[in-house]
Amino acid sequence: MAEGKVERRHCPFPDFNDWFNAEEPSHRPLWLFSSGPIDRSAEQHDIPPVRGVARRMKKLGAREHMTFGGAVIAETSDPVARAMVKRGKGGDFRNPERIRAWAHHIGTELGATP
Numbered sequence: 001m002a003e004g005k006v007e008r009r010h011c012p013f014p015d016f017n018d019w020f021n022a023e024e025p026s027h028r029p030l031w032l033f034s035s036g037p038i039d040r041s042a043e044q045h046d047i048p049p050v051r052g053v054a055r056r057m058k059k060l061g062a063r064e065h066m067t068f069g070g071a072v073i074a075e076t077s078d079p080v081a082r083a084m085v086k087r088g089k090g091g092d093f094r095n096p097e098r099i100r101a102w103a104h105h106i107g108t109e110l111g112a113t114p
Contacts, residue, residue: 036070069093
C-alpha cells in the first residue's frame, strides 16, 4: 500500500499524526509527498523533503519522496492564502500528469499491472 502526506501546520487527522510520528518503521511500502511551491520549480528540478520529513522517512523506511507544485487560490478558506492571492502571490501549480506519472511509478514498483 502506498501512502502519502501533505505537510500542513495543523493536520486534521490526529491518527495520521500519531502514525507519522511513530518510532517504528512501516511494515508496508511507503512513499511520501509534499505539495507547496507556488511556482513551477517542482517541475524544473527535484525538491528534497524538508529536514523533518527526511528524518521521518528514514525512521519509517519510506522508499521515496516527491514534491509537487501547490495551489493557493482565492477560493481557499485560509486567510493567509487569501492575502497571498490578493498580493498576486497565488496560483495553481498542480500538475495532474506529473502526479499520475508518479502514481504509475509506484504501481510499477509494487508490481501492479495497468
